[in-house]
Amino acid sequence: MSLIRIQNYINGEWLDPIDGQYLDDFEPATGQVYATIPNSNEKDLDLAVKAAQQAFPSWSNTPAEQKAKILNKLADLIEQNQDELAEAEARDNGKPITLAKNVDIYRAAANIRFFAQACTQFSSESHAMENTAINYTLRQPLGVVACISPWNLPLYLFTWKIAPALATGNCVIAKPSEVTPMTAYLLSKLCSQAGLPRGVLNILHGTGPSIGAPLTEHPDIKAVSFTGGSNTGTLIKQATAKQHKKLSLELGGKNPTVVFADCDFDRTVKEVARSAFANQGQICLCGSRILIEESIYDRFATALRNEVEQLIIGDPLEETTQFGALVSKPHMDKVLSYIELAKREGGTLLTGGEQLKIKGRCADGYFVQPTIISGLNNQCRANQEEIFGPVCTLQSFTNEKEALQLANDSEYGLACSIWSQDISRCHRLAQQIETGIVWINCWLLRDLRTPFGGMKASGSGREGGLEAMRFFTEPKNVCVQFKH
Numbered sequence: 001m002s003l004i005r006i007q008n009y010i011n012g013e014w015l016d017p018i019d020g021q022y023l024d025d026f027e028p029a030t031g032q033v034y035a036t037i038p039n040s041n042e043k044d045l046d047l048a049v050k051a052a053q054q055a056f057p058s059w060s061n062t063p064a065e066q067k068a069k070i071l072n073k074l075a076d077l078i079e080q081n082q083d084e085l086a087e088a089e090a091r092d093n094g095k096p097i098t099l100a101k102n103v104d105i106y107r108a109a110a111n112i113r114f115f116a117q118a119c120t121q122f123s124s125e126s127h128a129m130e131n132t133a134i135n136y137t138l139r140q141p142l143g144v145v146a147c148i149s150p151w152n153l154p155l156y157l158f159t160w161k162i163a164p165a166l167a168t169g170n171c172v173i174a175k176p177s178e179v180t181p182m183t184a185y186l187l188s189k190l191c192s193q194a195g196l197p198r199g200v201l202n203i204l205h206g207t208g209p210s211i212g213a214p215l216t217e218h219p220d221i222k223a224v225s226f227t228g229g230s231n232t233g234t235l236i237k238q239a240t241a242k243q244h245k246k247l248s249l250e251l252g253g254k255n256p257t258v259v260f261a262d263c264d265f266d267r268t269v270k271e272v273a274r275s276a277f278a279n280q281g282q283i284c285l286c287g288s289r290i291l292i293e294e295s296i297y298d299r300f301a302t303a304l305r306n307e308v309e310q311l312i313i314g315d316p317l318e319e320t321t322q323f324g325a326l327v328s329k330p331h332m333d334k335v336l337s338y339i340e341l342a343k344r345e346g347g348t349l350l351t352g353g354e355q356l357k358i359k360g361r362c363a364d365g366y367f368v369q370p371t372i373i374s375g376l377n378n379q380c381r382a383n384q385e386e387i388f389g390p391v392c393t394l395q396s397f398t399n400e401k402e403a404l405q406l407a408n409d410s411e412y413g414l415a416c417s418i419w420s421q422d423i424s425r426c427h428r429l430a431q432q433i434e435t436g437i438v439w440i441n442c443w444l445l446r447d448l449r450t451p452f453g454g455m456k457a458s459g460s461g462r463e464g465g466l467e468a469m470r471f472f473t474e475p476k477n478v479c480v481q482f483k484h
């Protein structure tokens, strides 16, 4: 079978990388190369920046209704092509195709539709000074901005960034992860069909060092919206510090799941299993540290293990599969090395712990069993470092104070879920937990209007709703004094 050749999307055209350098794109479920990707560099970037700069005056002055019309058309096209996009996402990432369709592709269209509407509703403030003057705030697009996204929710997170950037009148240079470039490439085809003017969105493929870093450092890039690992976030902060760029950094997590004895037991078991193992545990919001009140610890651990052992693991392209492959061989090796580390640290495997061999087409794929580990204290590396795979740990606590102390004992602060029928306790904890997102008796229930992001090493800035619209605009106060 011939390899698919992915191209860059610059100024409305599909181009090969100027220096002719390509990378392999692997299908994680089979371990086979099935596409090639441009490994772009500064030369490709210069072309894209010029195209975006040329497009900016017209796009930034396009009426909101017109921008919304184009973005809504793009969302329609994503929905019309959802089967093809879901299959591409499942193949490129290893995630189950049903998840890809119902979550990733569904959300990609929803993201674009949400910000299409938002730009028609966006307003700014005015501040009257009694009998003296009126201040009004202009919110103007920044210019050419960078959007860099990771591999775990490829089209979902790619659109979560480009949609508000475009809706607020910016021109964008976007870089998907080199590990999962396919759906961003397919999206570029739909952008043209939707009538997005040339140069408004440019998509460059390649590795972090070859194109990610030059993109963030380019002097004509006004802001960087980045989702990825905390170490990469630090590099971007350092690299852009002297240029004083606007940064939105959505980084890693080590999220606590706090289960109290008075939870709705059966429902909590199901949801906690989902929160730990959805997308093979490769969601920044996954609950990987499960804290359980001592009085129900044994019963809960057994029920959770039983729930997890029922997951249907297999070929991501099968509709019935619930748990697919990890995204790449290096990532699988990293996850397996953390399981070994956890064992050396004294952890006990309750289930899983091994690489899985699937018969047939997926025999060489990157599959790891869903893994639950107990017996580790919170200071262990396995409880402090982000594994970002199908591995969770269980710890017990005796009271609310200890639960809070364990939950907050992390350099990360992205998300937390609390499971209890005592709603006063839930509110109390929500106030004290050091995470940007707190779910009470639910997980990954998302309203796109809410602020999204983390504190501590999980990032700075927030995405979503008005936060995103504000990030991608520069507020300018205009003060007008009037005569009497």
Ligand code: NDP
Residues within 6 Å of the ligand: 148, 149, 150, 151, 152, 157, 175, 176, 177, 178, 179, 206, 207, 208, 209, 211, 212, 213, 214, 216, 227, 228, 229, 230, 232, 233, 235, 236, 250, 251, 252, 253, 283, 284, 285, 386, 388, 414, 453, 454, 458, 459
């Ligand atoms: P990385 O930080 O490795 O990469 C993220 C993106 O940045 C990729 O496109 C990558 O390119 C690019 N990149 C790498 N190095 C640089 C650089 N020096 N300058 C600019 N760009 C660079 O993260 P992963 O792709 O491994 O994603 C997993 C991480 O993302 C986890 O830590 C996870 O928690 C986090 N994440 C956070 C979310 C949040 O909302 N807080 C949501 C989802 C994931 P390439 O892949 O080509 O190397």
